[in-house]
Structures are given as C-alpha cells and as structure tokens.
Amino acid sequence: MKFTCNTKDISGAVGAASKVVNAHTTVPILSNVLLSADGGKISVRATDLEVTLEHAFPAEVSESGSVTVPAKLFSSYLGNLQAGLMELTGTPTRASVKYERSSYDFHALPAEEYPPLPAAQKGQNFRISAKRFRDGVNAAIFAASSEEARGAVLMGTLLEIEGDSITLVATDGYRLAKYQTTLESGISGSEKYIVPSRALIEAARNLGGAEFVDVTALGAQSNQLMFSAGDASITVRLVDGQYPNYGQVIPAKFDRSMTVSTPSLIAALRRAELVAGDRASMVKLAVSNQTLIVTASSDVSGNAYEELEVEQQGEDLTIAFNARYLVEILNHIESAQTVMEFLGPLSPAAIKPVEPTEGAQQLYVLMPLRQ
Amino acid sequence: MIAHFDIDAFYANVEIRDNPDLRGKPVAVAGSSRRAVVLTASYEARPFGVKSAVPLWRALEACPDLVVVKPNMQKYREVSHQIFAIFERRGHPVQGLSMDEAFVDFGDCTLDAGRELAQTIRGEIFEECRLTVSAGVASGMMVAKILSDSCKPDGLESLAPGREAEFLAPLPVGRLWGVGPKTQTRLQERGITTIGDVAALSDERVRAIFGSWGMELRDLARGIDRRNVEPERETKSISTEETFEYDVCDEKQLRELLREQALELAQKLEKEGLSACTIGIKIKRADFQIIVRQTNLAEPTMDAQQIFVSAVHCLQRAELGRSPVRLLGTRVASLVAGEPKQQTLFAGSLQ
Numbered sequence: 001m002k003f004t005c006n007t008k009d010i011s012g013a014v015g016a017a018s019k020v021v022n023a024h025t026t027v028p029i030l031s032n033v034l035l036s037a038d039g040g041k042i043s044v045r046a047t048d049l050e051v052t053l054e055h056a057f058p059a060e061v062s063e064s065g066s067v068t069v070p071a072k073l074f075s076s077y078l079g080n081l082q083a084g085l086m087e088l089t090g091t092p093t094r095a096s097v098k099y100e101r102s103s104y105d106f107h108a109l110p111a112e113e114y115p116p117l118p119a120a121q122k123g124q125n126f127r128i129s130a131k132r133f134r135d136g137v138n139a140a141i142f143a144a145s146s147e148e149a150r151g152a153v154l155m156g157t158l159l160e161i162e163g164d165s166i167t168l169v170a171t172d173g174y175r176l177a178k179y180q181t182t183l184e185s186g187i188s189g190s191e192k193y194i195v196p197s198r199a200l201i202e203a204a205r206n207l208g209g210a211e212f213v214d215v216t217a218l219g220a221q222s223n224q225l226m227f228s229a230g231d232a233s234i235t236v237r238l239v240d241g242q243y244p245n246y247g248q249v250i251p252a253k254f255d256r257s258m259t260v261s262t263p264s265l266i267a268a269l270r271r272a273e274l275v276a277g278d279r280a281s282m283v284k285l286a287v288s289n290q291t292l293i294v295t296a297s298s299d300v301s302g303n304a305y306e307e308l309e310v311e312q313q314g315e316d317l318t319i320a321f322n323a324r325y326l327v328e329i330l331n332h333i334e335s336a337q338t339v340m341e342f343l344g345p346l347s348p349a350a351i352k353p354v355e356p357t358e359g360a361q362q363l364y365v366l367m368p369l370r371q
Numbered sequence: 372m373i374a375h376f377d378i379d380a381f382y383a384n385v386e387i388r389d390n391p392d393l394r395g396k397p398v399a400v401a402g403s404s405r406r407a408v409v410l411t412a413s414y415e416a417r418p419f420g421v422k423s424a425v426p427l428w429r430a431l432e433a434c435p436d437l438v439v440v441k442p443n444m445q446k447y448r449e450v451s452h453q454i455f456a457i458f459e460r461r462g463h464p465v466q467g468l469s470m471d472e473a474f475v476d477f478g479d480c481t482l483d484a485g486r487e488l489a490q491t492i493r494g495e496i497f498e499e500c501r502l503t504v505s506a507g508v509a510s511g512m513m514v515a516k517i518l519s520d521s522c523k524p525d526g527l528e529s530l531a532p533g534r535e536a537e538f539l540a541p542l543p544v545g546r547l548w549g550v551g552p553k554t555q556t557r558l559q560e561r562g563i564t565t566i567g568d569v570a571a572l573s574d575e576r577v578r579a580i581f582g583s584w585g586m587e588l589r590d591l592a593r594g595i596d597r598r599n600v601e602p603e604r605e606t607k608s609i610s611t612e613e614t615f616e617y618d619v620c621d622e623k624q625l626r627e628l629l630r631e632q633a634l635e636l637a638q639k640l641e642k643e644g645l646s647a648c649t650i651g652i653k654i655k656r657a658d659f660q661i662i663v664r665q666t667n668l669a670e671p672t673m674d675a676q677q678i679f680v681s682a683v684h685c686l687q688r689a690e691l692g693r694s695p696v697r698l699l700g701t702r703v704a705s706l707v708a709g710e711p712k713q714q715t716l717f718a719g720s721l722q
Contacts (some may be wrong), residue, residue, distance in 0.1 A: 149666050149684035173715050303498045322713060367714035
C-alpha cells in the first residue's frame, strides 16, 4: 500500500479515531488504527469493539491496501507535522512515512487481524439536522449515570423515534433530561434504542459540523446503530436491556411554579454551594411573596443567604436540592428565564426554559433532598 | 491503666430518658423499612431475644408488646459529642469505637486510681447526660473491654495487673480479638475451645494453625496486650474481611460472602447514622498477592443491596479468572452523616 496525502487531513482523521481506542486494552491490535487505501480515498478506522469510528479523506493512492499503526503514537506524530504533503508506504509489519527531509518507520500489525466491520444488514433509518443532534446530545447526556456499578442501561441515553419525532432521554435515577425535536426524515412506526452515551459524544463531536446526520439500524436484531455524515461514520453496539419507564416519573401536573432569571439563579446557587460544604451540597429554596430565598449552611463554613425576585404562581414552598445537580441542569438552559414547577418538598420538580430553542422541547426533572 | 466505657443500650436509653412513658417497657429503636433491624433494645426487651441486628419483624413476633421508636441519629450524635467531651475532659487519650463506646488511656496509675477515675467519669455522664455507662479497667484494651461487657448494665469491673492470663484462660476462644465465629468453629474442631488453650500452644502449632498472626494472638491470650489507645474518633472507613479455611475459586461463593459482608456493613453504617460514597473490596490470592478495587458512588448509601452490587462490580474488575482466593473483604469509606438524603426518581425499581 502506498499513498500521498495532506498532513492535516490524515492528522485530523487519525486524531479523531484514536479517541475511540481504549488506552487499557489488553488486545494489541485494538491499540491500533486501520488505514485502508482504495480508489483515491483513505479510510481510517478505530474500534474498542463497542464503538467503531471511521473517517475518510482524499489522497493520491498509488497502491491500494491496508496497514494498522499504534493509534496514540501515530496521532501524536502526525500532530507534530506542519501543513504539507507526506507519503506513506505500508507493509504487514511496517508503516513508513516520508515527510520533507525526514523518514519514520512505525511497527505495524497485519491488517487482516483487525476486527472486521460489524454486520451490514440495514434496518430502519432516519435523518436529523446535525445542529439539532448536537443540541440534543448536549442537552441530555450529562444526566446519564457515570457509575459502571449501576449498569450499562443508566449509562446509556434512550433514543425514542416515533414517525418524524425523536426524543433523547438520560437519567441517573436522581435527575432526568428529556429533549424532543423533529427529524428531517423519520421512520414508519416507532423504535427505541439505548445508546452508550460516550458513543453519542463521539458522534456529536465528529459529525456535528455537517448539515445532516444519517442514522441507520444495523444487524438482524437491530442491535447496532450507525451515525454517518459525509466521510465519517460511527457505529455503536446498543445496550441490551429495559430502559426505566421514565414517563411515569414525570408528573403530569404541577400546582406551583416560579419563573426566574437563569444566570442569576446559577450565580446564587454557585455561591451558596460553597458554604453547603459536605457531599450532599444541600441548598434550600424558599419561594414566598414573589421572592426566592436561597440558603445553605454547614458547621464548618457558615451560612449563605441569597434573595432573588421571581414570578411565583401558587402556594409558598420550601424545597432542598443538591446544588450541583441543579446548577448542572441550569447550565444547559439557554433561555434567559427558567421556569421551575413543583408539587411539594419531596416530589420531583420540573425545570425548563421559558423560551425553548426553536423546534425543540427541553425538560428536566430533579428529585429534591429529604432534609 | 486502660478503661473501656460502653453506654448501656445507648439509643434506647436516650429515647427512654426523653420520654419517661417508655420507662420499664420493652423498647427497640429501629427504622421503619421492610428490612429494618433492631439497632438497640432496652434491657426489658432483651429477655425476649430482642437485640441489635435482629430483624424487626422477628422482634415483634417474639415480643408483641415491643415499643418501636424511630432512630433520631442527629440527637444520638449530639449526645455522643457530649459524652466524648467528658471522656476527653482530663486530657487522656480517647479512642472511639463507635458513638457509644470508647477506650480511655489513664496512663501510669494504680488499679485503685484507675477505678476511681472510671467511677468519676461514670458519675459525670449520669449527672450530665442521664445515661448509665458500664466500664472495665485493666492493663490492656482487650481485657478492659471484656470486663465492661461482663458487668452490663451500670457496672464497673477491674482486674489487677498480672492476673490477666488467669482471668482469660477459662473464657471461650471467641472472646479473643480477631477470632470470629467461623475461626472459632474451626478451632473447636481442633480441640481449642478456651483462651487458655490458645495460650498453651507451642510455637510450631500456633504458627501452623494461625500463620503469621499466631504469635500476636497467643500473646493476647496470655494477657500481653501491646496495642495503644489511638486517639482518633472520627470513623474514616468501616471494613470487614474473612480468611477462607480452604482457598476459594468459585465466584458464586465469593459473591455469597460479599452479600453477607454488605449486610454487615450496612447495619454498622445504619447504627452509626453514616453513609458511604466509596465501596471497595480487598482480595488476597492464594499466592498472597493482594488486589484492591474500589468504586465511587454519585450518592452516599447505607443500603446493603447497593453496597453488594458495587462490591460485585469491583470483584468483576479484579479479573480473578479462576485463581484461588485466600481472603476476601469489603470496605466502605468516604463516610458522611446519613442525612440529607437525595430522593430517587424510580423508587427501588433500579436496584
């Protein structure tokens, strides 16, 4: 195999692919990226057997073929090259690079040993605007669990597709994020997929700059999803399991609410949290007389008191939250004003933007702290 | 001289103190969940077999008149602070074992002086907190604790230095520190039933039976107790571990032990009103290599099931394969006071 390409093209593709490589893998070939040259194009592939990323870029191919090179080493090397042309020659055991007046030989592993692409039987497919995809991933997945011990289902994000509507849901059991928007082209009927959240992060990062993202179910049991845009694609093995019935924990009706300036509330909570100290980061919110009073205290640090003007509807309420959770939710609300809806001090609260982003609906549910 | 103090039926007596209607009745302090266990029982309830760690439903079955009071950890913690302030009043080193139990090192003094000091402290606690305390005074920590256990409630017992071996000899071997119920059964099979039997073992036998800690254990059995009172009261972590009689390869058996240990730790956490953010396990393989794995939780827990699930997760991460295991332990750390508690969206259904 032999080709000549632009250093920036190959550096970008290998850099993106190397993010998928598991640094702790015990299978040597999985530390490598696969470069395949064919018909004027080079494709770069990396996998950890759960997530597979493929990126292609144009090159002048003089001899087609494939080679695998250590991902981290090769991407660091490429990152240190200036813009220009380089030539790569691959054999089963070696990848040789010529760039300006330098030449490097990298140890390679035979390309035949690289895991083949997942089964290609295609199922349902839909198309979403890349911007909405990026917004949805950004708005939802922070609420997914990061605790492996709690299982892959909660670490995943639910994609619910019904006709031309898509809903992304993530929850760790304490808070829940839900983002709903319209697809460019939908499916007939409905589908549910639980996608490992890190795959969605990679997909948003690599495909978010395009105009559209195409999503295709793969495999006889539709146990994989492929996200693709232009010359890049990400294929992910879906989580096998039952997603919790989230609809049932979102109250249908609330009896009290307040509307508050998003940045002011974030600032007040951040200051109060400093005093709240211990792990639970407890802040109390008392709504009364069109005023919100935020308090926190700890034996070690002292007391915090913040007053904010709000638009209150319904009865007065005092409720306690983990400040960290609440701030994290508010940080994902772009609207200048946020509305919080309540049922009582121990019931779930809903948090949403007063002016949602056009074409999308965003909702968060947060459980309070019992004092 | 070292004194061991143990408040009698701590939680129960605090409740009785604050609600005189309970006086003379069988009282148990316990949570209200389906799996609640008795945290403390008053002395009136104990003849019915109602004591710490007994499931509440069973306690109610054995003693239908039992008055069950919900625990008020914040109050117990406050009372505990008050009591520890009394222990520390004269500048002696104090080592807390739990909210209601501590060693106090009186330094070099005669037995009589030690008894007198212990009596004064018991008096102050009764005067200021209206609670009775049992105390043991001896040259070493283990004997002091055995003495205070034996004179409950509201007692004071002491032992003259030099008489430790004689005092310990007839006691069952399970009273020795470090000898749990399983080791005790194992020892009984070898004809070792009393502490005196351990004291009489030869160097070779003691090493053969107990391994490297054998000499230390035999010293303890002979009344030689070298440990010092270490003044640190705050619990940083709680752990439990067990050495298998035969090395274990079977993952199912390991999980079973983790389940038992999770239950034990959950009860201790509940008793102390603490929750843990870190769950870890320790494995000693047959080749004596030690493997430690731990995991952090987003929300602190005192729930046995959650501790168990996290411990199993750690076990999987240890990637033991089929290598034989000699010792397995569970540890909970990053402890925080139990409340406030984050409510969950899907009550219980995610476990």
